[in-house]
Amino acid sequence: MPVDDLNDRVVITHGNNTATILKHGATVISWVNNGEEQLWLSQGARLDGSRPVRGGIPLVFPVFGKQKDEHHPTAKLPQHGFARDAEWELLGQTTEDPVGAEFGLAGGRSDWPYKFSLILSVTLANDKLAMAIDVKNEDEQEFDFQWLFHTYLRVPDITDVLVTNLAGQHCDDRVVNAGYTEKAPAVAITGECDRMYVGVEDRTVQVLDKGRVLFSLARKNLPDVVVWNPWDKKAEAMADFAPKQGFHEMICVEPGHAATMVVLPPGGTWSAAQEIAVGGEISLQGGIF
Template sequence: MPVEELEDRVIITDPIDPTNTATILKYGATVISWKNQSQEKLWLSEGAHLDGSKPVRGGIPLVFPVFGKQSDETHPTFKLPQHGFVRNSTWEFLGQTSENPITVQFGLGKENVDPEAYKLWGEGKYDVTLILTVSLTKDKLVTSIDVENTGKDAFEFNWLFHTYFKIPDITDTLVNNLIDHQVVDKVLGEEYVEKAPAIGFHEEFDRVYKDVHEDKTLQIIELGKVLVNVDRENLPDAVVWNPWINKSAGMADFTPKDGWKNMLCVEPGHVSSMVDLKPGAKWTGSQILTLGGEIKIQANIY
């Protein structure tokens, strides 16, 4: 069965290869599993709440309409909790849209969001329709979002695919093709130009890379082997994050406590600036994840 809808989740299976599957939780429309040849490619905390009580720790949570916590008290997103409301709202399963590649869609509108939570965004005056499309083929998972302004007022928003990858060992892992890009380093509280041809990890890491050219493929590499390629459409920024020891210890839903050794977030988004969406307008962004292949060195593509 290529599409199986359960009460709380939807499981899609590649019709050509049944060992290639993805599981999408209706809560948050969070992809909580992507198995290729029966091997899990996403990291999901053992302590993740899958019952709708709080956002899921792991998988691919969705961030909208604000990334992090808004610091500008005058902005309509200021009262919202960190990362907004879509990752802790229950989405509607809209069904299958394609057989090959196997593709499904989920929708979220004002009517699907807790009214008290929605009021925190511009006093609830905005109307938005979100459509998430998830597509699965051999060695590839694509997640795309359509944001449509269905109201009378323009609004600004951030979008982020907060993707947690499962990796063998963070200390053996590199991410390439971010050299020469402006980066906001949240650990150091500084902004500078990245000069490392490949990024390694040996402590807490939390950086936002700005305006990364779409032609650049971000690769997660372990001991010379490409684990996954992260490509983006209309998502100019990339967040790279690993909480390391102390931050992991402080998160109740992050287990096992040494789970930081086996996860890395590489997150395509539009977060260093906001998208301004006029009434009736639509915006689309996509994350394309592909397994394996050759190491690409893309130093200066402008």
């Protein structure tokens, strides 16, 4: 079957390629393309629904990080909100080639005072994994929110990795607690990295390894890109991060709407998407030299 419902998870198959989505959080925990795993999943990740998954592609909604405004409706929510820690429902298969499936989360919550519905689509094709989200306001009053695909990509060695096509963008660097315009034509990871690139132009962000394209990330309606690697000390401090040296084999490149809030009126719908492609040609950013 192209879409198999296996109790706590769903497996999508397209030829020899598979994507596995845990119903807890609707988290993609595996993407095998041509026999090779493309996502990093911590060996210490909890897959039993007891906590959000460390690795794969967790979903961040309705707040990125921890809300700093104590009066905001998301202030009482845990870091990164509740979507990644909720039980989603498989709504069914939507397409055959590429193979697609939809997942839903809806209702009201005691810790967030609005009625809402989320529809996530996951689509698998040769060398590509696409994810799209529809957020609908089912309430009688407007609400605001943030969204982010917290994508953990598997890499051979982080010290050889470059993230490209971010030059000229404003960067909020949370390690040095400073904002600046990115000057580097390619971002190298040489230590703890926690950067949000704000309002990134409509260009494909690429992850390179020694001049070879590992991944190309295309975005729709997701203006911000977070680049994250915990490095050694942060990895050591996270109980569910394993092995502790696993930071050498991962890089998070996370498209989102996270620098500002999306305001959604009653009955309104907001849509966004990311597409990850394996391999391909290097896309050179113009005007950086």
